[in-house]
Amino acid sequence: MNGAELLRSLALRGGRPMGVHLQVADRCNHACQHCYQVQGEKGELSFEQLRSIMDGIADAGVFTLNVSGGEATLRPDLLDILRHARTRGFAVRLFTNGFLIDEAYAAALAAIGLLEVHISLYSGVAHEHDAVTRVPGSFARTVGAVRALRGNGLRVVLKTPATTLSVQGARTVEALARDLGCAHTASTDLTMREDGADDPWAVRVTPEDLLREGMIAPWQPGPDEALAREEKLAKYPCGVGRSGLVVLPDGRLQACTDTPNILADLTQQGLGEALRTAPERELFEGLTWSRVHGCRDCDLLPACQRCHATALHEGGDYLGPYASACARARVRYGAAAGSLEVAPPSADCDAGRDPLVGPYAIVSPGVIRPVHDVRTAADEALAARFAWVRPARPAAARLVTIRRKAGGAPLQSSAVEPCSVPTVERV
Amino acid sequence: MNAQRTVHHASDAVWRRYDDQVAVISLDASRVRLFNAVGSFLWERCDNATLDQMVAAVRARFDVDEATARADVEGFVDDLVARGLLRPAAVQP
Numbered sequence: 001m002n003g004a005e006l007l008r009s010l011a012l013r014g015g016r017p018m019g020v021h022l023q024v025a026d027r028c029n030h031a032c033q034h035c036y037q038v039q040g041e042k043g044e045l046s047f048e049q050l051r052s053i054m055d056g057i058a059d060a061g062v063f064t065l066n067v068s069g070g071e072a073t074l075r076p077d078l079l080d081i082l083r084h085a086r087t088r089g090f091a092v093r094l095f096t097n098g099f100l101i102d103e104a105y106a107a108a109l110a111a112i113g114l115l116e117v118h119i120s121l122y123s124g125v126a127h128e129h130d131a132v133t134r135v136p137g138s139f140a141r142t143v144g145a146v147r148a149l150r151g152n153g154l155r156v157v158l159k160t161p162a163t164t165l166s167v168q169g170a171r172t173v174e175a176l177a178r179d180l181g182c183a184h185t186a187s188t189d190l191t192m193r194e195d196g197a198d199d200p201w202a203v204r205v206t207p208e209d210l211l212r213e214g215m216i217a218p219w220q221p222g223p224d225e226a227l228a229r230e231e232k233l234a235k236y237p238c239g240v241g242r243s244g245l246v247v248l249p250d251g252r253l254q255a256c257t258d259t260p261n262i263l264a265d266l267t268q269q270g271l272g273e274a275l276r277t278a279p280e281r282e283l284f285e286g287l288t289w290s291r292v293h294g295c296r297d298c299d300l301l302p303a304c305q306r307c308h309a310t311a312l313h314e315g316g317d318y319l320g321p322y323a324s325a326c327a328r329a330r331v332r333y334g335a336a337a338g339s340l341e342v343a344p345p346s347a348d349c350d351a352g353r354d355p356l357v358g359p360y361a362i363v364s365p366g367v368i369r370p371v372h373d374v375r376t377a378a379d380e381a382l383a384a385r386f387a388w389v390r391p392a393r394p395a396a397a398r399l400v401t402i403r404r405k406a407g408g409a410p411l412q413s414s415a416v417e418p419c420s421v422p423t424v425e426r427v
Numbered sequence: 428m429n430a431q432r433t434v435h436h437a438s439d440a441v442w443r444r445y446d447d448q449v450a451v452i453s454l455d456a457s458r459v460r461l462f463n464a465v466g467s468f469l470w471e472r473c474d475n476a477t478l479d480q481m482v483a484a485v486r487a488r489f490d491v492d493e494a495t496a497r498a499d500v501e502g503f504v505d506d507l508v509a510r511g512l513l514r515p516a517a518v519q520p
């Protein structure tokens with residue numbers, strides 16, 4: 001167990017999240033097409049309101065605070081916000097595009113003391129990065145910020161989500177990160193925009209291209225597949241509602257960046273009380289793969305990676321199979337098997353179901369068949385209790401929690417916090 | 428360390444208590460240190476405290492003789508000072 005896992009497990013054992021993501025700005029100076037955010041309509045809190053929310057988060061025993069936007073550095077009082085966060089004992093990460101960070105700003109951040117600064121960089125090639133941000137010159141400014149931050153002794157994590165505008169971005173940024181002395185993480189998922197629009201998917205990289213770029217790997221059943229399945233069923237696909245809580249710029253609390261369900265309004269109550277009283281906590285605390293109908297019976301489960309929010313956006317069911325996850329799992333299996341054939345669905349499959357979506361049975365090497373998606377009484381009870389999990393209206397309309405104008409920050413949605421705290425020492 | 432000299436938590440030490448254990452990370456070193464029950468008790472009492480005060484606190488809470496408590500507290504403080512998690516207070520002129 002590494003340090004991040006240890007801290008997460010200690011926190012969860014005590015019924016509290018290890019970290020909270022605090023969005024302090026409802027605006028951005030970049031215009032990335034893949035961004036999930038819509039800005040300019042939520043509104044922003046005053047410093048006093050944010051201070052009170054941070055106090056509530058600290059009182060709830062949260063260890064790490066990720067401060068982001070929109071673009072957080074657009075707030076003139078950001079340094080005061082970060083200072084207060086440090087005063088309250090948080091390990092603070094700043095998520096930024098770095099565009100406004102010069103030498104003096106980097107020195108001020110270093111004086112405050114941050115755990116890490118996370119910066120999105122889409123390519124090691126200037127014009128490719130600028131094509132994603134749609135801001136000419138942004139690459140030079142962002143790399144300048146990274147140099148200033150590193151020069152002031154701050155740890156920097158460069159993050160590269162894959163988009164069709166910079167398919168090889170992860171590779172080029174990885175090399176640059178080495179030169180700059182930064183850590184690097186690449187991600188392969190883009191989520192729908194928070195107003196339900198699917199603009200980000202216009203630049204979504206296909207699973208075939210992800211495979212070609214080495215961002216996903218071939219998969220085939222191993223010798224002890226039963227054990228691998230059992231272990232996976234006990235795991236959480238992500239940290240939604242447990243380690244990845246998000247405070248929106250107006251103070252509302254969400255289970256993660258993309259799950260469109262408001263748990264509480266932190267301008268009205270502290271985080272501790274919100275967590276004690278939100279009924280959804282029970283849902284998120286039990287949200288292992290075993291709770292996902294269809295997937296738990298699918299032979300491709302060990303090859304699969306899911307985002308519940310994308311499942312809701314794409315397939316209308318937060319806890320069910322969905323097309324893009326199935327497509328990726330099929331590509332991984334097909335690559336290992338040498339070829340892939342999807343046989344006609346078994347006779348007991350629902351008539352209205354997409355014939356390519358799982359769950360699947362592997363009927364022979366390289367041949368899979370969609371099989372019946374078994375929903376238990378417990379699945380139905382859960383969906384009845386939390387209606388947003390499987391809403392009755394059409395997908396695009398039912399997901400609108402916030403309507404915004406286009407534009408947004410280059411922040412990846414991830415509730416599983418990257419943490420470069422690797423070592424554990426027991427004393 | 429001089430028994431009258433105070434130490435305090437380093438400004439870049441971040442910590443939280445989880446039940447009976449305290450976890451501390453240093454923003455510089457990027458390591459998690461997890462204290463046992465006695466270490467956790469001491470960590471929460473060593474900010475702006477002297478060695479004598481810490482020894483007294485340990486003896487008031489745990490069944491331990493003076494010499495053992497002093498040796499343990501000294502070892503704990505020396506180790507954390509060496510690791511940069513505790514800092515000796517500046518000596519008054």
Ligand code: SF4
Pocket residue numbers: 294295296298299300301304305306320321322325326327329330357358359360
């Ligand atoms: S049904 Fe689709 S989403 Fe679910 S585990 Fe199988 S391949 Fe993955």
Ligand code: SF4
Pocket residue numbers: 191237238239240244256257258259306307308309310413414415416
């Ligand atoms: S993968 Fe991330 S965005 Fe998707 S549901 Fe989990 S925490 Fe939310």
